[in-house]
Amino acid sequence: MNAQTGFEGAVGMTEKLVVIGNGMAGCRAVEEILARDPGRYSVTIFGAEPRVNYNRIMLSPVLAGEKTFDEIVINDQAWYDDNAITLIGGDPVENIDRDAKLVRTRSGHEEPYDKLLIATGSDPFIIPIPGNDLAGVVTFRDLDDVDKMLAAAEQGGDAVVIGGGLLGLEAAHGLSLRGMKVTVVHLMPTLMERQLDEAAGYLLRQELESRGQTILTGANTRVIHGVEGKVVGIELEDGTKVKADIVVMAAGIRPATALAKQAGLECERGIIVDDHMVTSDPDILAVGECVQHRGLCYGLVAPLWDMCRTLAGHLTDAPAGYEGSVTSTKLKVSGIDLFSAGDFSGGDGCEDIVMRDAARGVYKRIVLKENRLIGAVLYGDTADGNWYFDLLKKEEDISDIREGLIFGQAFASGGALADPNQAVAALSDDAEICGCNGVSKRQVVACIDAGSHSVDAVRSTCKASASCGSCTNLVESLLAITLGDGAVESGPATMCKCTSFTHDDVRRLILEKELKLIPQVMQELHWTTPDGCSSCRPALNYYLLCAWPGEYQDDEKSRFVNERLHANIQKDGTYSVVPRMWGGLTTPNELRAIADAAEKYGARTLKVTGGQRLDLFGIRKEDLPSIWADLNAAGMVSGHAYGKALRTVKTCVGSEWCRFGTQDSTGLGVRIEKMTWGSYMPHKFKIAVSGCPRNCAEATIKDFGIICVDSGYELHIGGNGGIKVRATDLLCKVETEEEAIEVCTGFIQLYREDAHYLERTAPWLERKGLDWIKAQLFDDPKRIGRLTARFRLSQKYWQVDPWANRAGGAHKDLHSHLAEVRPLSLENA
Amino acid sequence: MMSAAVGKWLDIGPTSQIAPGTARTLPVAGADEIAVFHTMRGEFYALVNKCPHKQGPLSQGIVHGDTVSCPLHNWRISLRTGEAQGDDKGCTPTIDLKVDGGRIYLLREAVIPPVKAA
Known part of the structure; x- marks a missing residue:
C-alpha cells in the first residue's frame, strides 16, 4: 500500500467515494475500506432515511419490545464526524449522471464522484391487489414501519400479516406480544417454505397457534x-374474510434497482456485479441486497459482510474476489429454536438423516452428498446449528463421524462413542432406553435373553420402543450387542422404508395418540423421510380418513391418480369412466345418456365390465368434468371403479323373474349398494347377491357374497377372483334382509378398521383367521351395532358423488393444462 | 443485448398455479408435452411428461421428496435429472426452469426445438 502514497501525493488529492445507501451494506463497506486504507477516499453517504445507520435485522426485537432504537444503532453521528464522512440523510439520490460522474438528489444537490457505490438494498414487495394503498397497510422494512405498527398496536384490535416467511412471522410475533390478535396469511402450504421443510414447518405452525396466532396457509389474498x-379487513380468494385494523405486507423483497436501471447499468433481478462487486460501469460498484452475483440475490446479512470485504479489497488494490455465500437462517422469535442452512431440498446422490423426538418437539434433518454435509434443518434443538454450518462451509469429509452425526457434536466427536453400538454398550444397566414406557437397559437385555430376538418381539414383551419408536435404534443396538449381529431376527415387515413401524402399529398409534394429519403422523412416529413415499402416503391418508370421519381433510396429493381424477388411467394416459348401475340395473334413459356421452367425448371402446356396468374408454382428463356433468344429468353417479372402495354389487334377477329364485336378490343388492357406495376401503371391495344356490352372480368369489336360500340368506366372506382365486368361507346364515345388511355392514367396517392398506379381504382373512372374525362380529352382541354405527357415521361424510363436485367446477387445476405452447414458426407454417 | 435476455426464458405463469406436491401439464405444439412439478419442499422442476418405461404421464404420479412415482408401473423418476431410480434404468429429458418474482420460466430453446431462420 505504501508504494501507492507517492503516486497519490503526486496527484495531490484523495479520491472521492460516494455511497448511495446509509444502510447496513453501505456503512459496512465504508468501515471495511477505512480499516484497510483510512486516507484513501473522502466519503459522502446518502441515506433515504433521516437518521444514522442502524441494524435493520434488529427491527424485529424493537417491534417485540425487546430492544430500543438506541440499542440497535451501529454507527452514531460521532463515527461519521470522526472519520470525516459527510452524511446526507433524508435527501435521496434521484439520478446518476455517468458522463459527468456525479449524482443528483431530490433537492437538486449535485455531488461528483471518482468511485460510486450503490447500496440501495431492497424494497418490500407490494402485492398488486386492490386496497394495497389504504391507510393501515404497512410494510416491514424500516423504523418508520415499526413506528406505524407500534401506533396501531396501542389501539389494540386485529392485525393481518400477509406472508409467513421469516419477516412476516417476526412481525406477527411482535404484534402479538404487543397485544394484537394476529392472523398470518401465507400463500404456500408450509410456513417459511424457503428455509423449512414440511415437517419443521408443521412444528412451527403448531407452536405459533398455541401462542394464539391464527395461521392460514395456502391462502391467497384477493382484496384488502x-x-x-x-383498512378494515382482507378477503381471500376462497371468500374467507378476516377483520384487520392493520395489514402488514411481508410477502418478500425485491432488489432496489430503479436508480441503477435509470443510469443504464446492466440489471436483471438485481444489479449485475462481477466477483469484485463491480457493475457494468468500472467506476460504479454495488453491494448488498440490491445486487445479483453469479445469478443469485441475497436477502440475509452474512453474504452482505462477505461482499463488503471483497469490495473494500478491490477499492484498496488488494482484490480478494467473491465466490458467493452459503447462508443460514435463524428465526428471531423468542422461545422458538429454528435453524436452517444450505441446501436441504435433496436431490441425486443426496442422503437424508432424520431424527425426530416427539416428546421434546425436536426435528433434525441433515442432508449429505458425497460424504459432505450440504444442508441442515433443525427445530426445537438448534444447539448444533453452528457446528453443522461450520462442517457445511468447510465441506469437510464426514464419513468418519457419519454414524453419530445427527446426534450432534458432543456425540459425533466422542471418539469411541461414534459407533452407536459402543455408545449403547457403554450405558449403565439402569439407563433408561424407552422413556415412554419407562424401560431400562437391564430390562431390555433381560427380555432379549429370555428369547425376544427381534425388535418386534421386544416391543410386544417389555414394551421398549412400542410407543413413539424414537428409541428403536437403541433397541436395535442392544439386540446386536446381546445376540451378535447375525442372530437378530427381523420382525414383521414395516409399512415402508420411511418408518420402523408396521401397518398395525401405525393404525393403533393414530388412534391412541389422536394423530389427525399426515405430517403429524410422520413427526410423532419418527418418519425417516421428510414427506414419505408413494407407498406410505396413500396408506396414511386412508388410515386417517377411516379413523377420523368428518374431521380429517382428505389429502388429494397423497392419493393414487385414479382416486384423484375419479377415473381409471389407461396405458396411453387417457381415462376410462364407469357410471354406477345399482345392482347391475339400468334404464333406457341411462343407456341413451351413456351412448350420447360415448359419441360426444370420442370413447373409442365401450365395454361391459365384469361388475355388470358399462366402461367408456379413451376419455381425456380435460373432458372428465364435462362427461360427468352429462352423466349426472341423467341421474348417474360415480361407480368408483377406480378406487380402493366399494366397487359393485353384482346381482342375478332373483325371485322377481327367475323360476329358481328364492328371494329378491336384485332388490337386496340394490339396497346394499345404496347403503355402501362411496365408502373407501383398504383395497377394492366387491359384493354379489345370488338368488339361489346356482349362484349366477358368482357370490362365492366376492369379498362379501350373499346366497339366498328358501329359509334365508347365507353370508360368505373373503372370496377373490383375482391372481389367486379363493372361494369364500361361510360366515353365518341369517333369516331376514335386515340381518343380512347388518352383518354385511359390520364386516365391512371391521375390514376397514383392521386390514392393512392394499390388503384384500382374502389375505386378510387368512392372516387373521375366520374364527377371529367371527369372534369380533358375534361374541359380544353389542359389538356389531357399534361397528355399523361407525360405518354409518363415515358414510355421512363420504357418501357423496365426487363427479358432481368436479362437474361443478371443483379442482379445475387437476383437469386443465397450465398453458399451451404454440411456436410462431408452426402457427405460420 | 436485452432482447436476447428477455427471449431466452418462456414465462409460463405464476407459481401459485401449481399446488405443492402436484404437477400440471403444458402441451407444446409440434413437440412433447411438458410436466411442471412443485415439490412439497417448494422446488419447481420441468420434465417431458413421459416415463422412460412405457411413456406414462409422470404429471399424474405421486410426488415425494424430489422424485415422482409413475402412475402406470410405479417407476420412480428423479425430478432433478429425469433418471429412473433404484434398479430401473432409463431417463426422461428435463427442461431448464427458473422461478423469478413468483413466476415460472422455462428455457425457451429446451421447450421449442430451434427452427432454422427462413
Whole structure:
C-alpha cells in the first residue's frame, strides 16, 4: 500500500467515494475500506432515511419490545464526524449522471464522484391487489414501519400479516406480544417454505397457534377492504374474510434497482456485479441486497459482510474476489429454536438423516452428498446449528463421524462413542432406553435373553420402543450387542422404508395418540423421510380418513391418480369412466345418456365390465368434468371403479323373474349398494347377491357374497377372483334382509378398521383367521351395532358423488393444462 | 443485448398455479408435452411428461421428496435429472426452469426445438 502514497501525493488529492445507501451494506463497506486504507477516499453517504445507520435485522426485537432504537444503532453521528464522512440523510439520490460522474438528489444537490457505490438494498414487495394503498397497510422494512405498527398496536384490535416467511412471522410475533390478535396469511402450504421443510414447518405452525396466532396457509389474498380510506379487513380468494385494523405486507423483497436501471447499468433481478462487486460501469460498484452475483440475490446479512470485504479489497488494490455465500437462517422469535442452512431440498446422490423426538418437539434433518454435509434443518434443538454450518462451509469429509452425526457434536466427536453400538454398550444397566414406557437397559437385555430376538418381539414383551419408536435404534443396538449381529431376527415387515413401524402399529398409534394429519403422523412416529413415499402416503391418508370421519381433510396429493381424477388411467394416459348401475340395473334413459356421452367425448371402446356396468374408454382428463356433468344429468353417479372402495354389487334377477329364485336378490343388492357406495376401503371391495344356490352372480368369489336360500340368506366372506382365486368361507346364515345388511355392514367396517392398506379381504382373512372374525362380529352382541354405527357415521361424510363436485367446477387445476405452447414458426407454417 | 435476455426464458405463469406436491401439464405444439412439478419442499422442476418405461404421464404420479412415482408401473423418476431410480434404468429429458418474482420460466430453446431462420 505504501508504494501507492507517492503516486497519490503526486496527484495531490484523495479520491472521492460516494455511497448511495446509509444502510447496513453501505456503512459496512465504508468501515471495511477505512480499516484497510483510512486516507484513501473522502466519503459522502446518502441515506433515504433521516437518521444514522442502524441494524435493520434488529427491527424485529424493537417491534417485540425487546430492544430500543438506541440499542440497535451501529454507527452514531460521532463515527461519521470522526472519520470525516459527510452524511446526507433524508435527501435521496434521484439520478446518476455517468458522463459527468456525479449524482443528483431530490433537492437538486449535485455531488461528483471518482468511485460510486450503490447500496440501495431492497424494497418490500407490494402485492398488486386492490386496497394495497389504504391507510393501515404497512410494510416491514424500516423504523418508520415499526413506528406505524407500534401506533396501531396501542389501539389494540386485529392485525393481518400477509406472508409467513421469516419477516412476516417476526412481525406477527411482535404484534402479538404487543397485544394484537394476529392472523398470518401465507400463500404456500408450509410456513417459511424457503428455509423449512414440511415437517419443521408443521412444528412451527403448531407452536405459533398455541401462542394464539391464527395461521392460514395456502391462502391467497384477493382484496384488502377499506372504509373511508382506512383498512378494515382482507378477503381471500376462497371468500374467507378476516377483520384487520392493520395489514402488514411481508410477502418478500425485491432488489432496489430503479436508480441503477435509470443510469443504464446492466440489471436483471438485481444489479449485475462481477466477483469484485463491480457493475457494468468500472467506476460504479454495488453491494448488498440490491445486487445479483453469479445469478443469485441475497436477502440475509452474512453474504452482505462477505461482499463488503471483497469490495473494500478491490477499492484498496488488494482484490480478494467473491465466490458467493452459503447462508443460514435463524428465526428471531423468542422461545422458538429454528435453524436452517444450505441446501436441504435433496436431490441425486443426496442422503437424508432424520431424527425426530416427539416428546421434546425436536426435528433434525441433515442432508449429505458425497460424504459432505450440504444442508441442515433443525427445530426445537438448534444447539448444533453452528457446528453443522461450520462442517457445511468447510465441506469437510464426514464419513468418519457419519454414524453419530445427527446426534450432534458432543456425540459425533466422542471418539469411541461414534459407533452407536459402543455408545449403547457403554450405558449403565439402569439407563433408561424407552422413556415412554419407562424401560431400562437391564430390562431390555433381560427380555432379549429370555428369547425376544427381534425388535418386534421386544416391543410386544417389555414394551421398549412400542410407543413413539424414537428409541428403536437403541433397541436395535442392544439386540446386536446381546445376540451378535447375525442372530437378530427381523420382525414383521414395516409399512415402508420411511418408518420402523408396521401397518398395525401405525393404525393403533393414530388412534391412541389422536394423530389427525399426515405430517403429524410422520413427526410423532419418527418418519425417516421428510414427506414419505408413494407407498406410505396413500396408506396414511386412508388410515386417517377411516379413523377420523368428518374431521380429517382428505389429502388429494397423497392419493393414487385414479382416486384423484375419479377415473381409471389407461396405458396411453387417457381415462376410462364407469357410471354406477345399482345392482347391475339400468334404464333406457341411462343407456341413451351413456351412448350420447360415448359419441360426444370420442370413447373409442365401450365395454361391459365384469361388475355388470358399462366402461367408456379413451376419455381425456380435460373432458372428465364435462362427461360427468352429462352423466349426472341423467341421474348417474360415480361407480368408483377406480378406487380402493366399494366397487359393485353384482346381482342375478332373483325371485322377481327367475323360476329358481328364492328371494329378491336384485332388490337386496340394490339396497346394499345404496347403503355402501362411496365408502373407501383398504383395497377394492366387491359384493354379489345370488338368488339361489346356482349362484349366477358368482357370490362365492366376492369379498362379501350373499346366497339366498328358501329359509334365508347365507353370508360368505373373503372370496377373490383375482391372481389367486379363493372361494369364500361361510360366515353365518341369517333369516331376514335386515340381518343380512347388518352383518354385511359390520364386516365391512371391521375390514376397514383392521386390514392393512392394499390388503384384500382374502389375505386378510387368512392372516387373521375366520374364527377371529367371527369372534369380533358375534361374541359380544353389542359389538356389531357399534361397528355399523361407525360405518354409518363415515358414510355421512363420504357418501357423496365426487363427479358432481368436479362437474361443478371443483379442482379445475387437476383437469386443465397450465398453458399451451404454440411456436410462431408452426402457427405460420 | 436485452432482447436476447428477455427471449431466452418462456414465462409460463405464476407459481401459485401449481399446488405443492402436484404437477400440471403444458402441451407444446409440434413437440412433447411438458410436466411442471412443485415439490412439497417448494422446488419447481420441468420434465417431458413421459416415463422412460412405457411413456406414462409422470404429471399424474405421486410426488415425494424430489422424485415422482409413475402412475402406470410405479417407476420412480428423479425430478432433478429425469433418471429412473433404484434398479430401473432409463431417463426422461428435463427442461431448464427458473422461478423469478413468483413466476415460472422455462428455457425457451429446451421447450421449442430451434427452427432454422427462413
